[in-house]
Structures are given as structure tokens and as C-alpha cells.
Amino acid sequence: MGDVVKVACVGGGPAGLYFAILMKRTDPSHDITVHERYPEGSTYGWGVTYWRELHDTLHAIDPESARAIGDDSIRWDTWQAHVHDRPPLLVDHWDGGYGIGRGRLLAILADRAHDLGVRVEYEREITSEAELAGADLVVACDGVNSTLRERHADHFGTQVALGRNVYIWLGTTKVFGSFTFAFTDTPHGWIWCYGYGYSRDRSTCVVECSPETWEGLGFHRSGEADSLGLLGKLFADLLDGHPLIGRGTNGESARWLNFRTLTNQTWRRGNLVLMGDAAHTTHYSVGAGTALALGDAAFLVHALHSRPRLDSALAFYERERKSTIRCAQRAARNSARWYESLPRYVTLPPEQMFALLGQRHSALLPYLPPRLYHGLDQAYGSVAWLWSKIARPASRR
Template identity: 60%
Template structure:
């Protein structure tokens, strides 16, 4: 039986140096500086996939409660926006919203790694852990699989964790741009092969993220399935010229290679721990990128796991509590992500609306009601519900009932 207690010599091995793994090491070192904690990351320091990540103010409050120093560093390195902007065909519309934040993924990882080292964590880059039998894990009291959606530690015990993967229909590509956006921006372009669209947001004073998405029919119709990266970026720059204002898109600098188009994988696991091995972040769950919650949910995993280890001296009880808590807390986010992905997969249903109405329903894409009500009628009901208390009550009542009914069919 593994036990955790203040002052006891506890050895922890965290496999994966993403935001969740690094932040967990910070939290656990703060709880007890005597813990022996190592983070093993297979990639070189400073190399990371993706461009920027998004989060909202509520996350900063949680991070400050866990470790004020790293939270302040992340906040200072972030950019913020309040407006949403959409270009539909060639018409522009603006929506006022809550403040959102963006930070470069590489910048965030650098800040968290520096803070972890400052507290005494061993952060070892270019150190690949190839499986649960690795010697670095042999005498660890706790092994944390924070090694992403393709987790080798999870897959070695797939029968115990019970992973399930659902593949999305649409194709997407994760790009950067030299255009610095001061609002969360969308562009929807109609081609002879169907719609293609882009989400864009700033994450520094020099760069922004652009995620381009389209249906399989549009992807093949435009030849994006066969074009090299340079040719693909050239076509996308022309399609989204009014969004980019003449700025370039940035890929992987592999002009002759195929562009890295993906389909999204939604991962869930039946169990989150096996023995002294526990899942964290994308190794445990993924939610569609269109709700912008991946990094937030991973950091919340770290907070919940640290809480459970603090509150329970028995490791199995701690890990059981952590898994139950996070699976329950993820239900609403996973539901929102599922409906959001489906909204985009059924995009043509909404594109004949006036652009302002379409953009309003874009903001409502998490609603379980929306797929079952004609879009223009839903828009009118939603506007009316802002003024009529009975309709607001009906909307609140119908939403959970339809969500449960739909969830039971999946």
C-alpha cells in the first residue's frame, strides 16, 4: 500500500512536460518540498506543437490559489480580448463578449518549467519513457501519465483504463500567422466545393493562432488532401485574405511535405488510475478544440489531483477520489464540446441566416436545443427569452432534458 503524508519521502515520476504535468509538479512541491519529483519530457526544451492556447479569467483565479507566482507569470505573458468578430462571405459583424486570454504554448511551458525548477523539481527534456517498465519508474510511489492523447503508459494497460476514441468528421489544420488579432475572429468562406472557415486569436505581440476547418468534401474538392504545405498555405491565404490583411500563414516549414491536416479525436477513459499509475490531461480526456478548454481542463486536473493527494494519505483512495471528481466535472464540458463540434459539422444549416443571426447562434452552439429547432426560430426564441421569464424557464428546463436524452443515445 502506497501512502502519502507530510514529511514522508515520496517519489513521483511525471511522464510528459505539458502544462498539466509541469503544473502538477509545482503544486506537489509546494505542498511538501521533501517530495522527490521528476518530470520526463521526450521533446527538446522549447519545442512544442501548436501556437497559442486560450483561457478565461476563472482559470487565473484557480491558478492563483494553487501557486500565485506561476499564475502571475502566465497572466503577465498573456494577451486579452473582449470582442468577437466574424466575416461571413464578405460581411463583417461584431459581438461584445467576456474577456478571453491567449498565451503562446511555448511561452507557458517555459514559465511553468522555470517555476518547477525553482521549487526543486527535476525537469528532464529529451528523456523518453517508452513504457511502464522504464527504470525511471521502478521505485516511484506515484507515476503520472501526462503523455498526451497517444499515451504509451495508458495504452500499456488499455484493458484497465478502457479508452474509447471517437473521430470527428471534419478536417482541420493548426497554423500560425504574423497578423496580430485584437479580437477572437472567425471567417467563413463559401467555395464551389462547400464552406471552409478559420478561427483566429492573438497570443503575443507578434503572432496569432489560426485553425482552419472544413468538411471532407470541401477538403478533397479544393485539393487540400494532395497539396504540399506551401501550396496549401498559399491557397488558404487567398481564401482568407480579408481576415489576414495580407499577412502570411505559418506552418511547419516543410514546403514539400503534405500539410498536417487532422481529424479530431475525442478520448474518454472508463477508469483513470491503475495501481500507482494515474492519467492526467489529454491522456485521460480530450474535448473538441472549438470550445477552447483543453489547457484549462488539463490544469484543473492537476489542481484536483493535488487536492486529492493532500486530503488522503492512502494513495488508492486519493486516486479514486480524483477520478470520480474529474469525470463528474467534465460532463458539462464534454457535452458542450460535442454540440460545438456538431454545430460546425452541420454548418450549412446556419449559413443562410443574416450574418448577425448566424454569429449569435455560433455563440449558442453548445445548446442541446439548437439541433432540434429551425435556426431562425431558435434565434427568435432566444432573443425573446432574454425578455420573457416563462420562456427563460422553459429553455432552462428543456436543455438538460434534451441533453440527457441525446447523451443516452451515444
């Protein structure tokens, strides 16, 4: 589009880098700079997940970066569940999934951006749009704690809802061959984790529990070493002697957190637009954060090059992506509530419990007895489909 020539991306995560790549591929004349506050090679977290749909989309949009991402990804075709001392349950996954180290993903995208002529400036923290004078477009993709968004929180209508459960995002040298769930019963309640491989020698391991269990086990007064030690004992059978790791490449220790679901009434202010976690977050249990961030990037590029002026392009982007994100956030809220209601499901026969784990996105599940829901789902193939037939207004039948 004619009125966007110089672009500043604030934040060098997947969203910002992929946006810069696609903008340059669409029109090499764009002058694009990505500003990242961390040093090169430094990032929080461990591995990220993505699924077949994103895999295929990336190959269609930019095959070169997609091939590099695929080559460094670990793929799994099965899910495995360990429920206390019961025998493990192995289930074939219908479509499989992928894991890749967050640091490796960022390196691939940064290299691709550089090859296309994008400038990536590390250790460059932007705190105000005034520092980016002359930019036709400023893309705030600096995460859930976005500085640029917070400067105008009233304008954006930022709201944050805290999840009830607490979680901690860890790494481990145990490489899981399947996407693995483990649920452990303690005198203070259930604690659980899920893990997935993301490289040949590392996996992500996310641990979660209710606040009552967290406090009962003493995590509220434990330091990092003591917390990791106790978690290693609680999941000893799963880890096979491998350690849990709390400190990432950015040097920061892992912390227990309540997940923050972030929404904004609007995603734009003048030539400033929000993208990725700066605009929205979805509970980690659905594994959609990376896919949604990359989807934001791709659609924003499409909007900018299919609308004649910046204001109409940003309005188009906001309208269409907010609709997509609302659906994802509804599913994520239902998934989070499933885990918050774990005692309702965890004592079911393993096959039923795991089947309902796969149905945790359902808005209907909390309102039906779990065994009844499972029975209906087995009989009709999809309770959601059955409910749509029963609840549809008579005028539409």
C-alpha cells in the first residue's frame, strides 16, 4: 500500500519477525526494522508447539523458512497419559503435532528476515512511539507486558483475567516420545504436568495445580531449587532420573504464575497496531499461542496490501482477527476450566478420562455428568454436533 514505507516492529518474537519477513517478501522496498530488548540468542521459555494446519500454512506462505522450521522440529503421533499409579494409556493422535525450541525458531526467523533485508536490532528497548519518529507504521508485538500498549491502556481498553490455577513452565533433559500427560495425587490434592519434546535432547514440561495444592505442598515458601527438587520427586517415574530445569537462556528463573488472559477493546491507535500476545493471549493448555501470533502477522500483511489506506487496513485487520481470536479464547477458557475442575474427571476409567481430556474445549461438558457426556459422544460421534441439532431454533429446522 502506498502510505506504508517505513515500518518499526517493537518486539523480536515470532510475530514481529514473521511479519517483517512477509512484508519484505510482498514488497522489498519496505524499510523494516525489528527492535528486540533482549540480546541475540536470549529468550524465555523452552519449546513451543504447533500443529499440522500451521505446518501446511507456513509452507504455503514462505516455503524457505517453513522448511528450516520443519527440519529442526520434533514430531509426535501419539498422546500418553499417566494417572497416578495406573498403567500408562497410549492413544494415537489424529493429526500429530510438532515441537521446536523457541530460541531455535527465533533464530530461523531472524536469519530469514536478515536475508531479505530486514534490520534486527538487539538490546534495543523501545518505551515510547516518540523513539520511532518517522515510521509510517509501528507494530507493537512486545508481548503480554507490552510497554507501548500499557502507555495507552485506557485507549486500548486492556483487560486481564487471572486463571485460578498456578503453573510453572520448565525444561527437562527427558525427551518425551509422545505428547505426555502425568497426573499425581498428593495428600494436598492433584498436581499434573504435560511434556513434549522440542529437540533431540530437551523437552518442555509445564506443571499445574490448584492454589490449595500449591500451598499445601509448600511451594509458596520454596525457592527455585527446592521447588524443582520436590517436583522431581513427584514426577520421578515420568522423568526417569532426568532433571527439571528452571533457568532459560535469558538467565531468568522460572516462576509460579497464574495465567493471564488478555483482551483489548481495540487493537489500533493512529499508526500503532497491536499483534500477538500484546493484543491477546490464550491459555497455554490449547497450544495455540504461536499459531495465532503468526496468523496475526500474515493477516496484517494481507490487510496492508489489500486496502488503499492505513486506517482502513488496520480496521480490516482488527475486525477479522478479533473474530478469530474470540473463538480461540472461548475454547482456551473451557480448556482451562477443565483443569480447574480436574477432580470431576480424574477418577473416571482412564479411557473415559482421556477422552474427555480431548473434549475439554467443549462449552457443554461442564453442564453434563462426565459419564453421560462420554456416552453421548461415543454414541453420536460428537456431542457438539448433537447439541447443535437439539438447540437449534425451530424456525431454522
